[in-house]
Amino acid sequence: MQHNGRHFGRRAFLQAGLGVAAALALPEFVRPGHSSGRLEIGDGEILTFTDGTLTLPVASTFPDVAKQELDELLAANGMAADMLTPDCNVTILRRGDKLVIFDVGAGSNFLSTTGKLLENLAAADIDPADVTDVVLTHAHPDHLWGVTDDFDELVFSNASYHIGQVEWDFWSSSDALSAMPEDRQTFVVGAQNRFEAIGDRIAFMKPGDEVLPGVEAVDTAGHTPGHLSFLIHGAGEKVLVAGDAISNAVVSFARPDWPTASDQDPQLGAKTRSILLDRLVGEEARLIGYHLPHPGAGRVERKDSAYRFVPV
Numbered sequence: 001m002q003h004n005g006r007h008f009g010r011r012a013f014l015q016a017g018l019g020v021a022a023a024l025a026l027p028e029f030v031r032p033g034h035s036s037g038r039l040e041i042g043d044g045e046i047l048t049f050t051d052g053t054l055t056l057p058v059a060s061t062f063p064d065v066a067k068q069e070l071d072e073l074l075a076a077n078g079m080a081a082d083m084l085t086p087d088c089n090v091t092i093l094r095r096g097d098k099l100v101i102f103d104v105g106a107g108s109n110f111l112s113t114t115g116k117l118l119e120n121l122a123a124a125d126i127d128p129a130d131v132t133d134v135v136l137t138h139a140h141p142d143h144l145w146g147v148t149d150d151f152d153e154l155v156f157s158n159a160s161y162h163i164g165q166v167e168w169d170f171w172s173s174s175d176a177l178s179a180m181p182e183d184r185q186t187f188v189v190g191a192q193n194r195f196e197a198i199g200d201r202i203a204f205m206k207p208g209d210e211v212l213p214g215v216e217a218v219d220t221a222g223h224t225p226g227h228l229s230f231l232i233h234g235a236g237e238k239v240l241v242a243g244d245a246i247s248n249a250v251v252s253f254a255r256p257d258w259p260t261a262s263d264q265d266p267q268l269g270a271k272t273r274s275i276l277l278d279r280l281v282g283e284e285a286r287l288i289g290y291h292l293p294h295p296g297a298g299r300v301e302r303k304d305s306a307y308r309f310v311p312v
């Protein structure tokens with residue numbers, strides 16, 4: 001698995017079929033060799049780091065979408081018809097005395113293609129011990145499991161941890177395991193194991209909360225019951241850390257109404273996505289998507305009766 005910065009970024013962009021415009025935009029955002037991207041917001045800076053990639057069959061990601069329409073949309077955008085290989089973009093906000101990380105990657109016990117975050121942070125001279133706050137969008141493995149290392153010790157050893165109360169309650173409940181389809185039951189065991197490790201450092205959030213100065217929690221339930229996104233405010237600008245509320249650079253924008261099996265509640269996920277895209281356009285906010293092509297940042301534009309993603 002190649003995860004050299006330049007290779008990684010370029011491969012992801014080419015895979016997404018975003019073409020020459022995206023390739024030209026790359027040097028402004030990607031620091032060569034660091035597998036990372038950078039945005040400014042007011043007096044703060046936002047960095048993204050890749051944790052690696054997932055591999056998802058198209059057919060099982062969109063089982064309830066007409067295959068021909070889906071194939072045509074993917075082909076028109078240069079995307080493979082059989083397999084998706086989304087990146088995993090971890091966001092860091094550095095502002096004032098805060099060093100905040102939004103989701104922490106999968107750690108070393110999920111997939112061989114993930115768990116690259118720590119080496120990419122090290123390449124950028126970021127010490128996990130300096131992170132003040134870990135802010136979680138939801139409790140899926142690729143977002144949460146990296147809170148602990150192989151010895152079950154906390155990776156971000158001095159941080160406070162923030163998670164939605166609804167999300168916490170969902171994964172903690174005594175019937176979470178029996179209610180989950182068998183192929184996802186390890187998600188429950190893994191979440192409960194990580195929750196135990198961070199349990200005495202948790203601050204719970206709800207939609208609308210100012211989680212940290214200038215960081216607003218936004219209700220994006222659907223992908224999971226308590227999924228939150230985070231709107232970072234600064235000097236009249238806004239950047240949304242969307243997590244998995246918007247997850248595919250083509251389909252989520254062109255057909256936000258299409259249900260995806262990635263969402264635990266596909267109908268609510270679609271509704272949330274449409275509301276969020278409308279808000280991003282209306283507020284001219286930039287967006288960072290956890291699974292959008294690395295470095296994951298861009299703007300949303302209206303296109304026809306839907307939207308399109310414009311990487312920055």
Ligand SMILES: [Zn+2]
Nearest residue numbers: 140142244290
């Ligand atoms: Zn995810």
